Amino acid sequence: MLKYWPQIRKSTFFKLGVVTAISYVLYLMAGFLLPLLLAVGLAFALYPLVNAIAQVRMAHGMIKLSRVVAIILALMAFCIFIFMIIGFIILPLFGQMNEFLQKLPALAVKSNLQDLDSMLKDPSTIPLLPSDFNMLVNGLLNWAMGFVGTVLRNLVQSSLGIVQSLIGLIIVPFLAFYFLKxxxxxxxxxxxxxxxxxxxxxxxxxxxxxxxxxxxxxxxxxxxxxxxxxxxxxxxxxxxxxxxxxxxxxxxxxxxxxxxxxxxxxxxxxxxxxxxxxxxxxxxxxxxxxxxxxxxxxxxxxxxxxxxxxxxxxxxxxxxxxxxxxxxxxxxxxxxxxxxxxxxxxxxxxxxxxxx
Structure with missing residues (x-):
């Protein structure tokens, strides 16, 4: 068997098998890998800033900041940037989103009224009603009930997922610190x-x-x-x-x-x-x-x-x-x-x- 190993190792099927096995392992570890990937991305994003801070000299060039201090300052700058986004964008964004959700039914009604107005002006555009209108209505109601149930289940699952995600996000800056250091x-x-x-x-x-x-x-x-x-x-x-x-x-x-x-x-x-x-x-x-x-x-x-x-x-x-x-x-x-x-x-x- 060993004498055929070079030929097996060069086989396309063997290589595809290795790639598939690695991909499957990564898929199983996806929940663990997400904070890791975010930390790697943050480290790559902050790397130029860390290098720039590390080159700064203080006291007329007598004192040079250590890399650890540069990393801490870069992470602090990132946190300040995030807080500024939350204060100046996210919070006003929530206000606009709340207003948008309140107006959403009105937007839909307005769109329907515009369609109705065009139908009244040109009756030829009125679509033909289905032969079994009651069946259509019942089908829509059943679909709506199922949709609401799905949304509620997803909300519960999302709440649990958000808690897990927050726990994962907490370790992201710590991982990024060690990646940079x-x-x-x-x-x-x-x-x-x-x-x-x-x-x-x-x-x-x-x-x-x-x-x-x-x-x-x-x-x-x-x-x-x-x-x-x-x-x-x-x-x-x-x-x-x-x-x-x-x-x-x-x-x-x-x-x-x-x-x-x-x-x-x-x-x-x-x-x-x-x-x-x-x-x-x-x-x-x-x-x-x-x-x-x-x-x-x-x-x-x-x-x-x-x-x-x-x-x-x-x-x-x-x-x-x-x-x-x-x-x-x-x-x-x-x-x-x-x-x-x-x-x-x-x-x-x-x-x-x-x-x-």
């Missing part, structure tokens, strides 16, 4: 898991994954903030209600590739249509122009070719992520796919040219 030791620890002959290749893979993730996290952070700012200002200028809600939603939608623009635009068009049908056209045009600029100019400038994933791979990754983990799966689908791409490029054909 001891990243060289952690990198060396990972490399030392491999045989001496493979350590050089392992170091190359680890470094490329680090560069890819760093570029993605920083680029995506900038893109999201730009989108939130532009959408907030643009919708406010167009006179659309709830610009902060739409801007915050744009920040979240920007983290989802491919379908993010559609996710960001639909609520805005719906709100605008509730105000005036012609406003919906203006909003749709605004989103179309902005996201075209985003895709063709802003994103290439900020992201470059660091991820380098084919659109088909992106879409498949998003579908798998959405199926397994919902919205969070879609958010993390691209960086995970980028890591797999690095592993494929570096390791899939490694050693094949040296073995007979």
């Amino acid at each position: 001891d990243w060289r030791e952690l990198r060396l620890m990972v490399i030392n898991l491999f045989n001496y002959d493979a350590q050089e290749k392992a170091a190359e893979v680890v470094d490329e994954i680090g560069r890819t993730m760093s570029a993605y996290v920083r680029g995506m952070g900038k893109l999201s903030l730009i989108s939130g700012f532009v959408i907030t200002i643009g919708t406010a200028f167009l006179g659309i209600d709830f610009p902060l809600v739409l801007g915050f939603w744009a920040i979240l939608a920007e983290t989802v590739p491919v379908v993010g623009p559609l996710m960001g635009a639909v609520p805005a068009v719906f709100i605008a249509y509730g105000q005036a049908p012609e406003a919906a056209f203006h909003v749709a045009l605004f989103y179309l122009v902005y996201y075209q600029l985003d895709a063709n100019f802003i994103m290439p400038k900020l992201m470059g070719q660091k991820i380098d994933l084919h659109p088909v791979v992106l879409i498949i990754s998003l579908l798998i992520g959405a199926k397994l983990f919902g919205i969070l799966g879609m958010v993390f689908a691209v960086p995970v796919a980028a890591v797999y791409r690095v592993l494929y490029k570096q390791l899939w054909h490694a050693g094949e040219g040296r073995e007979n």
